Amino acid sequence: MRYFSSLLFGTLLLSLTSAWAQTIPSPKEHFGFTIGDDYQLATYTQTEAYFKKIAAASDRVKLVDIGLTEEGRHQYMLIVSSPANLKKLDRYKEISQKLARAENLTDEQAHALADEGKAIVWIDGGLHATETVGTHQLIETIYQLVSRKDPETLRILDQDVILLTHANPDGQEIVTNWYMREATPEKRSLDNVPRLYQKYVGHDNNRDFFMLNMKETQNIARQLFVEWIPQIMYNHHQSGPAGSVLAGPPYRDPFNYVFDPMMVTGIDALGAAMINRLNSENKPGFTRLGGSVFSTWYNGGLRTTTHFHNMIGLLTEIIGGPTPESIPLVPKRLIPNGNTPFPVTPQKWHFKQSIDYSVSLNYAVLDYAARQHDQLLYNIYRMGKNSIERGSKDYWALSPKRIDAIDEAYKNDPKKVVPPTNAALAQYGFIPKGGGMPIKYYDTIMKAPVLRDPRGFIIPANQPDFATAVKFVNALIRTGIQVQKATANFSVAGKKYPAGSYVVKADQAFRPHLIDMFEPQDHPNDFQYPGGPPVRPYDAAGWTLAYLMNVKFDRVLDGFDGPFQKLPYGELQSPEGHITGNAGAGYLLSAKSNNSFIAVNDLLASGVEVYRLPNGIGEKSAVEAGAFFVPASAKAKSLLDKSAKDLGIDVTALSKRPGTTLSKVAPMRIALWDTYGGSMPSGWIRWMMEQYHFPMKVVYPSDIDAGDLRKKFDVIVFVTRAIPPVGGKDEDIFSLFGSEPKVENTPAEYRPWMGKITAAKSVPQLKTFLETGGTVVTIGSSTNLAYHLGLPVKNALTEMTTSGVEKPLPGEKYYIPGSVLRVNLDSTQHATWGMSNKTDVYFDASPVFKIAPDAIAKGLVKPLAWFDSGKPLRSGWAWGQSYLQDGVAAFVAPVGTGKLYAFGPEITFRAQSHGTFKLLFNQLYSTGSANQSGVDAVAGSGQ
Incomplete structure (x- = not known):
């Protein structure tokens, strides 16, 4: 009887425990409000606690910590499925990986795995923290x-x-605390958050997904591209176009030509499921296709990078927030059409409505995946298999320049046969029987051996900045690309390569991403109508990462093999640096290696002397101008041993001191401009300064206006949108993202950050700073400072009207959105030390200058970079690029005893353009002359 009672009690206890464990706390029970209540937001601290409660209470959830954020918070992913599925997660992950990578599988095996597997669906929220619908x-x-x-x-x-x-824990904490700081709900506002909601980069956290600089993007990318490789990923954003509730799939053209067509039509299918779900629930206002600006051309976004991995990447941009708002009257949105089949009428809109729409959209995606799980799994395999097949044989990719080449071949053929046409029907694209162009013109281009896509790429280990090349390799590895490494010396196509070189073959499932990182993008000429203004790309038009990072590589057009070892997926690489030679006198570090600047900064911070070689060593610069020399000492050797190992730089030990002029290096007091609300370009440089160990201080307009700058700083850096144009108002952080904050509404701790750089107060202080020996570095539109100072430079991109007035070139004649262009450099100058005579730059409607010859002859302005060609486009879109011929892209000008550096291109763009980092780094040291014994002869803070 006692045994029976104990058994009964145990069974009852187990039943009660199970019942308690399955009591799921509602959001209202945890947060104190219903998700979607007006004027209420949850912090990340509260959200994290709720995630843990849910995971403890439910057998449908597994909580996974995917890594720390930039501010040190835990970033969580909740895996939700049936209890039975959660017990077999490793198997379902394995199936997803096998099918996505499509290696060594037959179609029959793939079908069997697809039948066994489960659809893997990614849904995220909160990437842009001010877009509060996403997190909630x-x-x-x-x-x-x-x-x-x-x-x-x-x-x-x-x-x-x-x-x-959860895509951005830090941002949720910052934004919610800002919004909820007001005790009176109606006074709460998301406007004018004082700082960027993700450390350093704010909104640009959604532009980091092929570079993967930030910890959050690294955490997410590992799950997306290495661990789980979902068939569907859904990225929530806001806000939708005015007059609509949301924008969603499918998206407007152009899409990127490297995509598998099944990925594009897969987006169509999911988009149909989503809009049908809303329509069936009487939820109007979904716009798509040409109803919004969103396209699938760009790589680098959380959603868009997945497209290059054969995933069906979904984006919605929805209206809404904790403060009620209105859907405005936009008459042209009210007529049903293919873009917006079910328009929404003007009305007041509440947060809860956006939450309800979002949940419905999630369920539409999840229900589609459940019903089509086997097809989704098989399709990602089929796309991967297609990529492997394209990369393992001769393949010609179509693109606008190839179509233009076909047209040109036909146009220039004096023996061409003109096909019959029907003028009345030609305007509708009708081609009569027997019409069209003869196929030989297609064959001329699309079967030309030299125009084949590469079978692979080789990254030699003996290139000048191999450590940066390895950073590029790691960016590929983090995004799931299969990389191989040479275990011995080898030859391909008659060229010899050393052991340790990296090989990336094109016969792999994620070939679209691989091609996109090595090959130029060919954006179409996209205009609103023939002869009309250009249609702005959603983001960049060109971004080829190997170009931006100045990676030396060879394209191999034929199949090849060698002593190559496949690296495990996701295994990051570390370059091997060495100290070679006998260091009786000292050590040489190459100025060509970006990581040399880290080593130099560590040496300077430890009190070790460092010099530069203005003229290099030997004929034809056997050692390049600007190389670093470090006199021998025990401390120098210890630090350089560590730097060589950790940074992958090669250090040459010298038995005797260089027989050339030496210039002593000293660190400068560096100031970096920023603004209230945060500048993303400034944030990226701040991140770079930390990575490369440059000490610096962030300054705000009030610091500039306070004066006495020369007593505090040696160099001040201004990024794009810091310096306004002469006689005009430049766009700034407030014009882009909201109204300018009012002092009375701003907490006292943030008031010193307020204000703008002005011609009346700031420019005179900067002029005094320069005249008394300071250095100012300007990037992008902040090169406006040259005009404020009255330097003898002009805008090169203008034309004269019939009335004799000079005006900027119109978009119909000249338009270059974010693209990669090539410039010439004077690499003998201090500013360009360590660089080649030609380099690729990121150009985003960047300023270009015209300098009078007499100004150059008198030394008033010295060009540093210029366009020597009318066709400098390397990747992207450059309409009217011939206007760039002979234009100056960068210059240096003396102002009193100081110097102004003006770099038109975005030389630090999103910390991706490693190939031009030295154009900033070289200006961050003061140099003076030294005699052969290393004793200072002239001390100076100039260059």
Whole structure:
């Protein structure tokens, strides 16, 4: 009897425990409000606690810590599925990886795996923290999935493995605390958050997904491209176009030509499921295609990078926030059409409506995945297999320049046969029977051996800045690319390569991403109408990362092999540096290596003397101008031993001192401009300064206006949008993202950050700073400072009107959105030390200058970089690029005893353009002359 009672008690206790464990706390029970209530936002601290409660209470959830954020918070992913599926997660992950990589599988094996597997669906929220719908729909969706027991939810849990991922924990904490600081709900506002909501980069956290600089993007990328490789990923954003509730798939053209067509049509299918779900629930206002600006051309966004990995990447941009708002009257949005089949009428809009729409959209995606799970799994395999096949044989990719070449071949053929046409129907694209162009013109271009896509790429280990090349390799590895490494010396196509070189073959599933990182983008000439203004790309038009990072590589057009070892997926590489030679006198560090600047900064911080060689050593610069020399000492050897190992730089030990002029290096007191709300270009440089160990101080307009700058700083750096144009108002952080803050509404601690650089107060202080020996570095539109100072330079991109007035070139004649261009350099100058005579730059409607010859002859301005060609485009879109011929891209000018550096291109763009980092780094040291014994002869803070 006692045994029976104990057994009964144990059974009852187990039952009660199980019942308690399945009692799922609602958001209102945890947060104190319903998700979507007006004027209410949750902090990340509260959200993190809720995630943990949910995971502890539900057998449908596994909580995974995917890494720390830039501010040290834990970033979580909740895996939601049926209890049975959660017990087999390793198997479902394995199936997803095998099918996505498509290696050594037959179609039959792929079908079998697809039948066995579950659809892997990624849903994230909160990447842009001021877009508060994203984070809060994630919270509500998690609750719905773990608490509901309806047939649809149970089917979803049975057939899907859902990865619900918080994209920006730091930002949620910053933005919510800012919004909720007001005790009176109606006074709460998301406007004018004082600093960027993700450390350093703010909104640009969604531009980091092929470079992967930030910890958050690294955490996310590992799950997306190495671990889980989902078939569908859904990225929530806001806000939708005015007069609509949201914009979603499918998206407007152009899409990138490297995509598998099944990825594009897969987006179409999911988009149809999403809009149909909303329509069936009487939720109007979904616009798509040409109804919004969103396209699939750009790589680098959380959603768009997945497109290059055969994933069906979805983006929605929805209206809404905790403060009620209105859908405005936009008459042209009210007529149903293919873009917007079910328009929304003007009305007041509440946060809860956006949350409800978002949950419905999530369920539409999850239900589609559940019903089509086997097809989704097979299709990602098929896309990967297609990529492997394209990369393992001769393949010619179509693009606008190839079509132009076909047209040109036909046009220039004196023996061409003109096909019959029907003028009345030609305007509708009708071609009569027997019409069209003879196929030989297609064959001339699309079967030309030299125009084939490469079978692979070789990155030699003996290139000048191999450490930066390895950073490029690691960017590929982080995005799931298969990389191989040579275990011995080898030859391909008659060229010899050393052991340790990296090989990336094109016969792999993620070939679209691989091609996109090595090959130029060919953006079409896209205009609103023939002869009309250009259609602005959603983001960059060209970004070829190997060009931006100045990686030396060879394209191999034929199949090749060698002593290559395949690296495990996701295994990062570290370059091997060495000290060679006998260091009786000292050590040489190459100025060509970016990592040399880290080593030099560490030496300077430890009190070790460092010099530069203005003229290099030997004929034809056997050692390049600007190389670093470090006199021998025990401390120098210890630090350089560590730097060589950790940084992958090669250090040459010298038995005798260089027989050439030496200039002593000293660190400068560096100031970096920033503004209230945060400048993303400034944030990227701040991040770079930390990575390369440059000590610096962030300054604001009030610091500039306070004067006495020369007593505080040696060099001040201004990024794009810091210096306004002469006689005009430049766009700034407030014109881009909201109204300018008012002092009375700003907490006292942030008031010193307020204000702008002005011609009346700031420019005179900068002029005094320069005249008394300071250095100012300007980038992008901040080169406006040259005009404020009255330097003898002009805008090169103008034309004279019939009335004799000079004006900027119109977009119909000249338009270059973000693209990669090539410039010439004078690499003997201090500013360009360590660089080649030609380099690729990131150009984004950047300023270009015209300098009078007499100004150059008198030494008033010295060009540093210029366009020596009318066709400098390397990747992207450059309409009217011939106007750039002979234009100056960068210059230096003396101002009193100081110097102004003006760099038109974005030389530090999103910390991706490693090839031009030295154009900034070289200006951050003061140099003086020294005699052969190393004793200072002239001390100076100039260059």
